Amino acid sequence: MEYENKHVLAPMVRVGTLPLRLLAAQYGADITYGEEIIDHKLLKCERRINERIASTDFVEKGTENVVFRTCKLERDHVVFQMGTSDAVRALHAAEIVCKDVAAVDINMGCPRSFSLSGGMGAALLNKPELIHDILTTLKRNMDTPVTCKIRLLKHSHDTVELARRIEKTGVSALAVHGRRVSDRPRDPAKWDEIADIVAALSIPVIANGDVFEYDDFQYIKVATGASSVMVARGALWNASIFSSEGKVPWEDVKREYIRKSILWDNDVKSTKHSLKEMIMHYSCLELPEGKAVIKSETLADLARLYGEQEYYQRVKKTRFQVDVD
Numbered sequence: 001m002e003y004e005n006k007h008v009l010a011p012m013v014r015v016g017t018l019p020l021r022l023l024a025a026q027y028g029a030d031i032t033y034g035e036e037i038i039d040h041k042l043l044k045c046e047r048r049i050n051e052r053i054a055s056t057d058f059v060e061k062g063t064e065n066v067v068f069r070t071c072k073l074e075r076d077h078v079v080f081q082m083g084t085s086d087a088v089r090a091l092h093a094a095e096i097v098c099k100d101v102a103a104v105d106i107n108m109g110c111p112r113s114f115s116l117s118g119g120m121g122a123a124l125l126n127k128p129e130l131i132h133d134i135l136t137t138l139k140r141n142m143d144t145p146v147t148c149k150i151r152l153l154k155h156s157h158d159t160v161e162l163a164r165r166i167e168k169t170g171v172s173a174l175a176v177h178g179r180r181v182s183d184r185p186r187d188p189a190k191w192d193e194i195a196d197i198v199a200a201l202s203i204p205v206i207a208n209g210d211v212f213e214y215d216d217f218q219y220i221k222v223a224t225g226a227s228s229v230m231v232a233r234g235a236l237w238n239a240s241i242f243s244s245e246g247k248v249p250w251e252d253v254k255r256e257y258i259r260k261s262i263l264w265d266n267d268v269k270s271t272k273h274s275l276k277e278m279i280m281h282y283s284c285l286e287l288p289e290g291k292a293v294i295k296s297e298t299l300a301d302l303a304r305l306y307g308e309q310e311y312y313q314r315v316k317k318t319r320f321q322v323d324v325d
């Protein structure tokens with residue numbers, strides 16, 4: 001896996017499932033992160049080949065609950081992001097997926113109370129020994145590239161110090177979200193503090209924060225000196241941000257997203273969640289479209305809402321032929 005000059009889809013809980021990752025890649029994303037999945041959850045999963053849709057699924061044992069779905073199309077650029085607070089548990093979990101993904105990333109930036117109370121995400125930032133333990137354990141025992149994603153500490157020199165320690169573990173790259181744990185999404189990302197880290201390291205740094213237009217990829221790269229750039233909200237709102245030819249109208253991107261959700265049999269809750277995020281950005285959930293998305297219970301309902309019934313039927317029919325073969 002190469003980390004030079006890459007445009008990267010950031011990890012996003014409930015959003016970064018297969019349809020959005022494939023859509024981002026179709027528009028030009030070079031690397032696509034999946035949503036963070038907690039090690040405990042992955043440890044309950046078994047790997048299943050889903051012949052009906054040609055995907056590889058990690059399914060909670062004894063249920064039909066798909067925790068992570070991937071496919072051959074993204075094998076060389078999909079990153080599995082994990083939440084963990086323990087090196088051995090992280091390794092056992094990573095071993096379940098590592099043959100099916102291009103890299104494994106550890107989330108060290110999540111500020112949600114669920115992560116913090118479990119000693120995961122940003123809780124790791126002030127435990128450099130544990131960070132070292134987790135990353136070196138993964139590195140020593142797996143062939144798959146290992147990376148991690150951090151936020152900024154209170155003082156830039158402390159973040160630089162932490163980044164140096166992370167570099168020593170042998171990770172392939174370090175993604176830096178240019179906000180502190182206490183910052184809100186509306187607070188501007190501190191590109192200058194990402195630059196301090198880039199200046200101190202030899203491994204590739206992936207700069208993240210406030211990329212909303214295609215030109216921003218270049219601006220943040222110049223401002224930070226980072227090797228690659230990662231985008232979250234800009235891609236959630238319009239995945240064609242990755243296209244060098246300019247953004248495609250949101251309505252068209254949304255339709256394409258729904259089609260991919262149908263094709264890959266995405267969890268309807270995830271598709272609805274992403275659609276709601278898009279609608280909240282461009283419009284308002286209280287208007288008829290938003291209300292109808294909230295009321296939808298199945299992918300068939302969404303297909304009907306967006307005039308994609310014919311596509312839905314076509315996909316269903318092809319699957320039926322596969323089923324009876």
Ligand SMILES: Cc1cc2nc3c(=O)[nH]c(=O)nc-3n(C[C@H](O)[C@H](O)[C@H](O)COP(=O)(O)O)c2cc1C
Binds near residue numbers: 013107108189208
């Ligand atoms: C809906 C959503 C879900 C997110 N989930 C994750 C996650 O699972 N793992 C993670 O490391 N960061 C997560 N983040 C943070 C983003 O990856 C990214 O660091 C942050 O949004 C800053 O990038 P941006 O300014 O391009 O949005 C999430 C952000 C959003 C908006």
